[in-house]
Amino acid sequence: MDLEGLAGPLAGVLAERYGPGVGVHGLSRAEGGASRITCAFEAVTAAGETRPLILRLGTEGALAGAPLTREAELMRAAAAAGVPSPEVIAAGGDDGPLGAEFVVMERIEGESIPRRILRDPGLAAVRGRLAAQCGEILAAVHRIPVDAVDGLDRADQLRTWLDVLDEIGEPHPALELALRWLDRNRPPARPPAVVHGDFRNGNFIVGPDGIRAVLDWELVHVGDPIEDLGWLCAKAWRFGSAQPVGGFGPYEQLIEAYEKAGGGAVDRDELHWWEMFGVARWGIICAMQARRHLSGGERSVELAVLGRRVAENEWDVLQMLP
Structure with missing residues (x-):
């Protein structure tokens, strides 16, 4: 352009x-x-x-x-x-x-590159508070009235991503197995809420005082609010860190802050289900983005590299199966 x-x-x-x-x-x-x-x-x-x-x-x-x-x-x-x-x-x-x-x-000043958020010495003092801050912010996201904006997708997310995988037209048996398990082991449905859909390390701006802005609302929809928590915890967004929440904190901090801020009680098995869904979904997105490059829709090294990451997510989701 x-x-x-x-x-x-x-x-x-x-x-x-x-x-x-x-x-x-x-x-x-x-x-x-x-x-x-x-x-x-x-x-x-x-x-x-x-x-x-x-x-x-x-x-x-x-x-x-x-x-x-x-x-x-x-x-x-x-x-x-x-x-x-x-x-x-x-x-x-x-x-x-x-x-x-x-x-x-x-333009909000601060850092949005995940590896810098996790390693910049200037952000060391705030990193330990980011998981809790994410819980508080997600509780606020889920307070947005579901009718505040017209036209939000309300489709079943698992069904949606099963269909997307079928449309790609490539064999991905590990992802298909994971999605089948997820379909057979769904947690009880929660009251629908506005779901950001891509709340993760890399989609917010961080300064020495913490998270200053949430970005990238393109995948927002109405659905189960725990989807946002599970996506935040998916392994891809840890960027090599052992901490499960965005690479900067433990599950307990996220859950406690979310519940305290009025987000509702979080069941750990339910969170695991949505985290596993997030890993499978990211694998499908990687395959989809690589297809954009291969089809000529947008020639991009970045999109091509995402194709390699499909296998990483297939491995990760297999490790999460009981």
Whole structure:
């Protein structure tokens, strides 16, 4: 995508917020983002004031998820529920001035690269509190009214990802075995809640004071709230650490903080089920993203590398079977 060509249309979008004469400076693609393009830039008003901002753009062939306009609505609803969220400046669809769906939000300073969160000496003092903070934030996520945003997917998640695996059209017997076990051993259903769908180390911004913002609401849906806790604990998001919660804390801290913040009691067997579901789901996503590369939908070394990780998740999920 031609980022230079976006500067003019983007300035037009920002003029509605900052007035005529606003300029766009330093527009550049940021690290990460396999399914959306994320760019950092500065908006400079006619009066010379500088606003550090983030632009997220949709990409052709990306993993299906909530439109960015809906993500913007969700971020506003999340902020109202007490979830740390960046302010949404503007959003639009693919029929708008940028030629792709987009959202512009304030840029929150801090670290989002997982390995740095787990190893940066400057974050050492806060790492021991992150698991508990995740529990508190997830309790707030699950307080968002299920009707706060229209159009949220309410489909059965296990059925959804079984169908996705079938559509990929490749043999993955370990994933199929795990999904079959999960289907036969479902925990009792909970009252439906707004589920972030991708709450993990790498999708929030951390500073010396803790988690400053939750990002990437593209996979949000209505479902079982414990799905978010299980996904956070999946092995892929530990990045080599022995700590099960995002690589920075034990299960007990997450559960205790979640329950204390009003998220409801968490059964450990139930959490294990959703963690196992998360590992299988990530394996399917890796296969799906690799298919985007192989099919020519988006040629990307990052997407190709994800294909190698399918086998890692197959191994992990087999170790979780009783």
